Amino acid sequence: MQHPPATYVSTRGATAPTDFAEALLRGMAPDGGLYMPVAWPSPSPESWAPDRTYAGMARTAMAPFIGDALPDGALDRALDRLIAGFAPPEVTPLRRLEDGLYLLELFHGPTAAFKDLAMQLAAALSAEALAASGERLTLVTATSGDTGAAAVAAFADQPRIRLIVLHPHERVSPVQRRQMTTTSADNVLNLAVRGDFDDCQRLVKGLLADESLRAHGRFSSVNSINWARLAGQIPYYLSAVSQLAAQGDTRPPVFVVPTGNFGDAFAGIAASKMGLPIRGFVAAVNANDALARAINEGVYARRAAVETASVSMDVQAPSNFERLVYEASGRDADLTRGLFADFAREGRVVLPDELLSALRAEVSAVSVDEPTTRDQIAHAHATWGEVVCPHTAVALSAARGIDRATNPVVALATAHPAKFGKDVAPVIGFDPDPPEVIRALGDRPERFEVIGADAGDALAAVRGFGG
Numbered sequence: 380m381q382h383p384p385a386t387y388v389s390t391r392g393a394t395a396p397t398d399f400a401e402a403l404l405r406g407m408a409p410d411g412g413l414y415m416p417v418a419w420p421s422p423s424p425e426s427w428a429p430d431r432t433y434a435g436m437a438r439t440a441m442a443p444f445i446g447d448a449l450p451d452g453a454l455d456r457a458l459d460r461l462i463a464g465f466a467p468p469e470v471t472p473l474r475r476l477e478d479g480l481y482l483l484e485l486f487h488g489p490t491a492a493f494k495d496l497a498m499q500l501a502a503a504l505s506a507e508a509l510a511a512s513g514e515r516l517t518l519v520t521a522t523s524g525d526t527g528a529a530a531v532a533a534f535a536d537q538p539r540i541r542l543i544v545l546h547p548h549e550r551v552s553p554v555q556r557r558q559m560t561t562t563s564a565d566n567v568l569n570l571a572v573r574g575d576f577d578d579c580q581r582l583v584k585g586l587l588a589d590e591s592l593r594a595h596g597r598f599s600s601v602n603s604i605n606w607a608r609l610a611g612q613i614p615y616y617l618s619a620v621s622q623l624a625a626q627g628d629t630r631p632p633v634f635v636v637p638t639g640n641f642g643d644a645f646a647g648i649a650a651s652k653m654g655l656p657i658r659g660f661v662a663a664v665n666a667n668d669a670l671a672r673a674i675n676e677g678v679y680a681r682r683a684a685v686e687t688a689s690v691s692m693d694v695q696a697p698s699n700f701e702r703l704v705y706e707a708s709g710r711d712a713d714l715t716r717g718l719f720a721d722f723a724r725e726g727r728v729v730l731p732d733e734l735l736s737a738l739r740a741e742v743s744a745v746s747v748d749e750p751t752t753r754d755q756i757a758h759a760h761a762t763w764g765e766v767v768c769p770h771t772a773v774a775l776s777a778a779r780g781i782d783r784a785t786n787p788v789v790a791l792a793t794a795h796p797a798k799f800g801k802d803v804a805p806v807i808g809f810d811p812d813p814p815e816v817i818r819a820l821g822d823r824p825e826r827f828e829v830i831g832a833d834a835g836d837a838l839a840a841v842r843g844f845g846g
């Protein structure tokens with residue numbers, strides 16, 4: 380079925396409206412903002428029906444965002460590829476832990492983290508868009524561990540595409556690093572940046588804005604700054620609501636989302652804007668609490684990221700906070716542009732009262748410290764027999780603090796614990812059993828280049844890779 384066109388605008392209001400293919404292949408809007416759909420699609424209530432397959436639900440969620448921008452059948456082909464990489468029939472199984480408390484397992488894909496769900500789709504949809512236009516694409520992507528691994532798995536050896544991944548040097552887990560650096564694909568370059576994730580994301584945004592690179596073809600990103608990447612995370616919220624209903628609970632759930640760059644939580648908010656019955660969202664962060672301070676204290680302020688066991692969430696300038704501000708302000712591009720320009724300049728902005736109330740209506744936020752995270756890993760094992768990763772433990776800790784009398788609570792289990800054995804094993808007394816996708820890494824040699832957290836270093840490395 381062909382859909383009507385879908386149009387995208389920038390959160391900063393100074394970019395011409397465009398379609399899905401252009402938003403996908405640009406990643407970030409030319410005015411420095413993030414693409415947003417001009418309106419939220421509202422699928423009919425019947426299309427949320429609980430007996431649907433993951434592919435069916437993903438089609439419902441994503442087709443209106445793609446509109447007529449890709450060749451016929453592109454989304455179906457992308458979904459076939461996605462489903463083939465996941466073993467469980469539900470793709471993202473929902474497990475009941477105790478009365479009113481559920482875990483949504485998102486780690487059954489090729490790199491054992493939730494990023495696979497959107498990354499596999501982004502890779503297939505990019506291939507469709509490039510085949511249609513005949514262009515080549517360089518992707519530059521920042522990672523605190525899981526995004527980079529999923530991107531390498533999805534884009535390795537893909538024709539017309541080069542992938543450059545920037546990870547913070549010695550600040551990702553050994554498994555995450557090896558998932559990126561043991562690839563033998565010639566179209567992948569791994570850069571280990573002497574800095575933190577926020578440095579990597581800053582360098583990526585700088586590269587995307589560098590017009591001199593465009594002479595070498597298109598540049599985009601598969602971070603969740605790219606709308607297509609973020610949209611691929613919407614379907615599992617449908618899947619969770621559908622599985623809850625199948626387990627006899629039709630009450631709108633509260634989702635607790637382990638949060639770094641805020642893409643996953645914003646995907647949930649998008650599902651709710653599209654009419655999925657959801658009670659609310661809690662963003663659970665670790666000691667890197669810029670988002671929680673913004674929501675709870677009304678001041679969005681940058682601090683250097685500290686190292687935690689939940690490394691993928693060591694983010695202090697979550698990119699998708701910009702989308703939240705845009706949406707909560709009633710899509711006020713002037714306010715959004717001013718606020719993020721001030722933040723870039725000063726590293727600190729006080730959120731206006733009206734905006735703050737609107738932000739709080741969308742999401743609440745909780746920061747969980749390291750001892751509590753360890754206690755939660757122990758509790759999950761002792762009480763439910765579940766071995767959970769530190770990110771999932773952060774979410775579970777926040778989830779257990781929520782009253783479940785009127786609404787069920789679903790915590791997102793974002794990664795397999797074996798990716799973080801160093802932090803999980805000392806708490807539970809044994810190494811989590813790795814799935815085959817991790818076992819298969821074996822002792823293959825690693826390839827990566829160490830660079831400074833400097834725009835000149837990043838540009839030189841990209842040029843050296845042929846860009």
Ligand SMILES: N[C@@H](CCOP(=O)(O)O)C(=O)O
Pocket residue numbers: 521522523524525526527601602603604639640641642643691692
């Ligand atoms: N947690 C991420 C950080 C990047 O987030 P994304 O939403 O932009 O992909 C990681 O594991 O790299």
